[in-house]
Amino acid sequence: MSRSIPVLAYHSISASEKMKPFLFENHLNVLTRSKLPSLLPKDLRSAEKGFLLTFDDGFTDFWTHVFPLLEQYGMHAVVFVIPSRAGEGDCRLQGVTAFPGSANQAHQEAGEKIGAHDAFLRWTELEAMEASGLVDVQSHTMHHQSFWKGDQVIGFNLGSANNTHWSLAQATNGDRRPGIPLYARGSALACRRYEDDKGLRDTLADWVEKKGGNAYINDTGVGSVEAELWKLTRDFVDTHGKKGRWETRDERIERTKREIVDARRVLQERLGGPRDELCLPWGTYDEVTLECARQSGIKRVYTLDRAANPAGNIDFRVNRFEPRPRGKSWLMTRLWIYRSELRCRIYKALSRR
Numbered sequence: 001m002s003r004s005i006p007v008l009a010y011h012s013i014s015a016s017e018k019m020k021p022f023l024f025e026n027h028l029n030v031l032t033r034s035k036l037p038s039l040l041p042k043d044l045r046s047a048e049k050g051f052l053l054t055f056d057d058g059f060t061d062f063w064t065h066v067f068p069l070l071e072q073y074g075m076h077a078v079v080f081v082i083p084s085r086a087g088e089g090d091c092r093l094q095g096v097t098a099f100p101g102s103a104n105q106a107h108q109e110a111g112e113k114i115g116a117h118d119a120f121l122r123w124t125e126l127e128a129m130e131a132s133g134l135v136d137v138q139s140h141t142m143h144h145q146s147f148w149k150g151d152q153v154i155g156f157n158l159g160s161a162n163n164t165h166w167s168l169a170q171a172t173n174g175d176r177r178p179g180i181p182l183y184a185r186g187s188a189l190a191c192r193r194y195e196d197d198k199g200l201r202d203t204l205a206d207w208v209e210k211k212g213g214n215a216y217i218n219d220t221g222v223g224s225v226e227a228e229l230w231k232l233t234r235d236f237v238d239t240h241g242k243k244g245r246w247e248t249r250d251e252r253i254e255r256t257k258r259e260i261v262d263a264r265r266v267l268q269e270r271l272g273g274p275r276d277e278l279c280l281p282w283g284t285y286d287e288v289t290l291e292c293a294r295q296s297g298i299k300r301v302y303t304l305d306r307a308a309n310p311a312g313n314i315d316f317r318v319n320r321f322e323p324r325p326r327g328k329s330w331l332m333t334r335l336w337i338y339r340s341e342l343r344c345r346i347y348k349a350l351s352r353r
Contacts, residue, residue, distance in 0.1 A: 003311035005044065006036075006338035007052045009283075009304060009320035012103040014061045018325040021065045027323060028073045030331045036339075038076045040136050041277050041300065044314045051335070053077040054302060054320060056140060056279055058086065059106065060098045060118065063125040068094050070134050080140035080279035080302070081126065083266040087116035091124045107144075108166035112174060114143065123270055130271060138277035141189060142263040145170045145281075149191035150184030151244050156204065156229045157182060158217050175201065178217060179208030179229060189259060189292075190284040192252050197243040200236050204229055253292060260296040278302070283320070290316070306351070308344035 011017075013024045031038070037050040044052065053070075055062050058081030070077055092098045099106060099119040106119030129135035146167035157164045157180045165185060169176055180201045183194060208216065208225070217225050247255070260278060267275040276299040280289065283304025293301050300318055307319040321338060323331055337343045 002308075002341040003049055004308035004339055004341045004344055005039070005047060005050060005052065005311050005314060006335055007054060007302070007309055007318055007320040009302075009322045010053065010055045010066075011057055012059045012061055013055075013066050014059070014103070015097065016100065016102050019323070020325070021069070023325050024066065025069055026328055027331050028069060028075060030328050030335070031075065032073055034332075034335055036335075038074070040076045041078050041138065042136070044300070044309075044318065046312060047314075048311050049339075052318075054279065055079045057103070057107075057144070058082055058121045058126075058140065059103060060092065060121055060125075063121055063129065064092060064094050064096060064098055067129055067132075067135065071132065074134075076134050076136075078136040078138055078277065079121070079126075079129075080138050080277075081121060081267075082110075082140050082142070082144045083263050083270075084114055084143050085110050085117050085120040086126065086270075087118065087120065087122045089122050089124065091122065091128055104166045108169070111145070111167055112169040112176075126271060136277075137267065137271055137275075138279065139260070139263040139267060139275055140279045141259045141281055142266070143188075143259065145188035145259075146185050147171050147188045147191060147193040148183040148196060149186035149194060151194050151196075151242065151246070152183065153181040153233055154184060155182040156180065156226060158222055158225065159214055172196075172201070175205075177201075177205035177209070178214055179204040179225075181229075181233065187281045187284045189256055189281055190286055190289050192249070193247045193255075195245045195247070197240075199240060199243060200233065203236055204232055207232060249288075253288065256289065256292040257296050260293060260298065264297065274299075276300075280304075306344075306348060308338070308341040310341060 013019050013021055039047055039050040039052045055077060058079055062079050110117040126137050130137055148171045157178060159178055181204060183196060264275045276297055278293055278298045279302040300316055302318045302320055305319040306321045309319055337347045
C-alpha cells in the first residue's frame with residue numbers, strides 16, 4: 001500500500017478560537033505517540049514517512065503559545081506569514097496573550113489598514129524561531145486579499161445584522177457603508193477581479209443613510225430592508241445598466257505575480273535563505289494561480305485539498321487537511337487515513353456522498 005505524508009493545516013491557536021492551546025497540545029501528544037518523524041518542507045521531496053505541521057497567517061499566538069509547545073515536544077513546523085503585517089520591536093512574552101481579539105477581527109483590522117498589526121508576528125520573533133531549527137518561515141502572499149469574483153449582486157452589507165465577511169473592505173477599497181451591494185467573493189490569487197459599479201454602491205448606501213443607517217436596519221428588520229434594496233438595485237440596473245469592470249487577464253497575471261514576488265523579496269531581505277514555498281490563501285487556486293507561482297520561482301504550493309501526498313514523490317502541490325478542535329481519537333483516525341494513498345481516495349469518495 002502506497003504511503004502518504006499527512007500535512008496538517010492550523011491557523012490561530014488561542015483561547016479566543018475553537019482550537020485552544022490545550023487542544024493543540026492534545027494533538028501534539030497524538031503525534032508523539034504515532035512515532036512518525038516531524039518534518040520540515042525541505043524534507044518533503046524524499047521523506048518516506050512522517051508528518052508536516054503548517055500554520056497559516058502568522059498570528060502572534062504562534063510565538064506566544066505554539067512555539068513553546070513545539071520546543072517542549074521537539075516538533076517542527078512551517079509558518080506561512082503575510083509580510084505586510086509583520087511588525088517591529090522586541091520579542092513578546094511567551095505564554096501571555098498579546099492580542100485579545102479573534103482571528104477574524106485581526107484580519108479585518110489588518111485588511112482595512114495595510115501595515116504591521118499586533119495580532120501578527122514580529123520579525124524578531126520570526127528570526128528567533130528560525131534560529132531554533134524547529135521552524136521554517138514561508139510566504140502566505142504579501143497582503144492575503146479577497147476580491148469580488150462575480151458581477152451578480154447576491155446581497156447587501158447590513159453590518160452585524162447579516163455577519164458580512166471580514167474581507168469586505170479589501171473588495172471595496174475600504175468601503176463598509178451599510179447597504180452597499182455584495183458579490184461572490186474569492187481569493188485574490190485565485191480569481192479575476194470584478195470592480196463593482198460605484199454608482200450603484202452610492203445609490204444604495206445613500207438611501208440607507210437617509211433612512212437612518214444602522215438604527216433603521218435594526219428597527220425595520222433585515223428582511224424588509226433587503227426587499228427595498230433589491231428593488232432599488234433592479235431599478236438602477238434597468239435605468240443605467242451594469243457599469244462594473246472586469247480586470248483583463250494580463251492585469252490579473254501582473255497583479256498575482258507581484259503579490260507572490262513581493263512577499264518572497266521581503267522575506268529574503270529580512271530573513272535570508274530561500275523563500276520558495278507558498279501557502280495559497282484559503283487554499284484555493286486555478287491554473288493561472290499555479291502558472292504565476294511557477295513563473296515567480298515558487299517550488300511548492302500548499303492547498304486545502306484533502307488528498308494524499310505520495311511519500312517520496314511530493315512535487316509542486318502539497319495537499320493539507322484542517323484538524324478540528326476535537327478529541328485525540330479524531331486526529332488518530334485522520335492520521336491513519338492520510339498515511340495511505342488508498343485510504344485517502346476512499347475517504348474522499350465517501351465524503352462526497
